[in-house]
Amino acid sequence: MxxxxxxxxxxxxxxxxxxxxxxxxxxxxxxxxxxxxxxxxxxxxxxxxxxxxxxxxxxxxxxxxxxNPSMLVACVVSLAAAAGFMVMTGHAGGNPAQRVFPLLTHAPLGTLAPLFHATPDELATRLTHAGYSVRSTDETLEELATAAGQRPNDVLIRLLPQHAGHRH
Missing domain, CATH: 1.10.287 (Helix Hairpins)
Known part of the structure; x- marks a missing residue:
């Protein structure tokens, strides 16, 4: 070894x-x-x-x-730099989708529709074609996901454009 x-x-x-x-x-x-x-x-x-x-x-x-004191200096400076980033960005960092997705998945379809360049009925039709049972445009993606046994984020991702620059 x-x-x-x-x-x-x-x-x-x-x-x-x-x-x-x-x-x-x-x-x-x-x-x-x-x-x-x-x-x-x-x-x-x-x-x-x-x-x-x-x-x-x-x-x-x-x-x-x-x-050698230079090793101690290098370690202290490195840890201070890391701590500075943690203090300045730790609470606001990370993947913004983790903060945005819950806002979107808890919104009714009627509220979400303009974000997807669609009317509420068009959004409901898209979701129906994707296999979800949409009874009302007042339903949320979370409610649709729960009824389908899926995660709310998965339903939201299905609504996103498949190609960069593609608009619905």
Whole structure:
């Protein structure tokens, strides 16, 4: 096991770091986020394994870094930067859909229809064609989802345009 760690941990750290750096840069500049988001998230998590194995194998040498004040400064600055982001954006960050979806799924179809460039009856017809039993435009997506044994977000997603720029 020790030979395996010695032989592969640094090459995997390097390769996965390059992937993480490229995908993170693409995400920062909002370039093809659909392609890079999952890659960045998952492969950054995979990067942790060779990193932990590398630190474990080189623990003695790693601890020598802490004799140098620059390591302490780097750690403090890094943690302060992370804390700053958490304080400034932690409560407002995350996926905005997690905050918007409940608002939309609790609204009656008549209220939602203009958002989908449709009349309430057109929206009801779309949902009926999608297999939902719509009795009234006063029903909410949550009510329709519950009756169909589905999640409200799934019903909402079915109403969204399938192609960028496509308008109903």
């Amino acid at each position: 020790n030979v395996f760690i010695k032989k592969y941990s640094t090459p995997f750290i390097t390769g996965l770091f390059v992937v993480s750096a490229i995908s993170g840069t693409a995400l920062f500049f909002h370039w093809m986020p659909g392609m890079f988001h999952s890659m960045h998230t998952w492969l950054s998590m995979v990067l942790l394994l060779p990193f932990v194995l590398h630190v474990w194998r080189n623990w003695g040498q790693f601890m020598l870094y802490f004799r």
